[in-house]
Amino acid sequence: MTSRLSSLLRSMPLRLALGLVVLFSTVSLISLAASYVLTERSFEQAIRADLSQRIAGFRAAPTAAALSTLVEAEARETDPERLALSYLAPNRRQYGNAVIARDAEGYHVLSLSQESPDLSGDYLALTTSLQGGQLTIARSLSEIEALRAVFLNILGLSLLPTVLIALSGAVYLARRSARNVAAVGKTLDRLTSGDLQARVRPESDWSEDLAEIGTKIDEMARAQESSVAAIRQVSSDIAHDLKTPIQRVAVHLEDLSNREELAPPARDLVDQARTELDGVVSVFRSLLQIAQIESGTPKSAFVPLDLADLIGTCVELYEPSASDSRHDLSTRIAPDTPPIMGDRNLLLQLLANLIENALRHTPEGSEITLELKQQPDGVVLSVADTGPGIPDGETENVLQRLYRLDRSRMTPGSGLGLNFVSVVARLHGANLVLRDNAPGLRIDITFEPVKPVGLPDSV
Numbered sequence: 001m002t003s004r005l006s007s008l009l010r011s012m013p014l015r016l017a018l019g020l021v022v023l024f025s026t027v028s029l030i031s032l033a034a035s036y037v038l039t040e041r042s043f044e045q046a047i048r049a050d051l052s053q054r055i056a057g058f059r060a061a062p063t064a065a066a067l068s069t070l071v072e073a074e075a076r077e078t079d080p081e082r083l084a085l086s087y088l089a090p091n092r093r094q095y096g097n098a099v100i101a102r103d104a105e106g107y108h109v110l111s112l113s114q115e116s117p118d119l120s121g122d123y124l125a126l127t128t129s130l131q132g133g134q135l136t137i138a139r140s141l142s143e144i145e146a147l148r149a150v151f152l153n154i155l156g157l158s159l160l161p162t163v164l165i166a167l168s169g170a171v172y173l174a175r176r177s178a179r180n181v182a183a184v185g186k187t188l189d190r191l192t193s194g195d196l197q198a199r200v201r202p203e204s205d206w207s208e209d210l211a212e213i214g215t216k217i218d219e220m221a222r223a224q225e226s227s228v229a230a231i232r233q234v235s236s237d238i239a240h241d242l243k244t245p246i247q248r249v250a251v252h253l254e255d256l257s258n259r260e261e262l263a264p265p266a267r268d269l270v271d272q273a274r275t276e277l278d279g280v281v282s283v284f285r286s287l288l289q290i291a292q293i294e295s296g297t298p299k300s301a302f303v304p305l306d307l308a309d310l311i312g313t314c315v316e317l318y319e320p321s322a323s324d325s326r327h328d329l330s331t332r333i334a335p336d337t338p339p340i341m342g343d344r345n346l347l348l349q350l351l352a353n354l355i356e357n358a359l360r361h362t363p364e365g366s367e368i369t370l371e372l373k374q375q376p377d378g379v380v381l382s383v384a385d386t387g388p389g390i391p392d393g394e395t396e397n398v399l400q401r402l403y404r405l406d407r408s409r410m411t412p413g414s415g416l417g418l419n420f421v422s423v424v425a426r427l428h429g430a431n432l433v434l435r436d437n438a439p440g441l442r443i444d445i446t447f448e449p450v451k452p453v454g455l456p457d458s459v
Helices: 002-009 012-058 064-076 142-192 208-258 264-294 307-324 344-361 417-427
Strands: 083-088 094-096 098-103 106-111 123-130 133-140 303-305 328-333 340-342 367-375 378-385 431-436 441-447
Touching: 012 064, 012 123, 012 133, 012 142, 064 083, 064 094, 064 133, 083 123, 094 098, 098 133, 142 208, 208 264, 303 307, 303 344, 307 328, 307 344, 307 367, 307 378, 340 344, 344 367, 344 378, 344 417, 344 441, 417 431, 417 441
Parallel strands: 083 098, 328 367
Antiparallel strands: 083 094, 083 133, 098 106, 123 133, 303 340, 367 378, 378 441, 431 441
């Protein structure tokens, strides 16, 4: 579940959708904020204009007494929570429905009414000297505060649902795209594992770019299937055509070797020819086997295998040869190493090639160790020796077909051993690394372990 969610969050459609949502939200917030600021300023200007107009009306009073009477009359009809009127007459008497007081915290509007002595909220006030006294008119800014609430409601009722809908659409599109990408990836995995009949077959609801990629992959798969079929046919024809001549040459050499009149030098040459012919047959079979594996050995035949058992079988077979050549062949097997999926015969040949390679290219007295252990990245099979190793810069070359180091050209072998190992490792999805064993060569092959049934990919 965690891996699927992580993959979904990294998907390009969801990232694009999230980017668009963030861009849309930013533009909407900026637009709403600008609208709010402009509307607030407009309301404030309207309040200022109203206050200025009211002050102009009070200026018509001819005397302080008339102004006091006018202020009192209007104060009785006005709610101080909406409009506060205060006139401090020349005789220091207060008229109106409120008084403007000041303390350490600033100016405050206090009601003169006994029913509602306390006034809350912000006010916008204008003050002027009139008829020897001071007239102050303050209007509540509750309309602007209500405007702020209106804009917050607009934000909550328009922007948030839009964002949620957009995110839902993005998740839907990302999941659909992830399914399409998974179909492409599954097809590529099948093609890599040797199933050349695998096809993507894009459907009509696929996006145009993914559908085009799927179509190109199908075209490539058909071309590869045709090429592999042609190669297999050619290989089969070569094997069939060369089988009989090679057998005839072997029979002729056998007959020639059995002739009594054959001189000893000639008999030696015949024996050498037979040995060389056996080498040709061995190389020919190895090349055909490698070509067959590379052309698509199906993974459907893989079964869970215990590498410890395979190592034990190989070591038991090669211990006599190691003893004869005075090599020390040993194993280090970690307990409870999980099984892997693989082909038993191919992995046995892989182990055999690694052991033969170590026996052939290391001097007497060298140590050859087969190790099996589990690490965080998988099950690691290691074959290490204390021989001369491989020079720097040659580790990639020795994995190539028919490549041999200069010092190995006088030793038996075809140069196909490590190439076969790399092909089999690649078929099993394993990582092959050649390291310096200081001294000697260490070959590490990391396999993916078999997951227990019912255990999720991630917890």
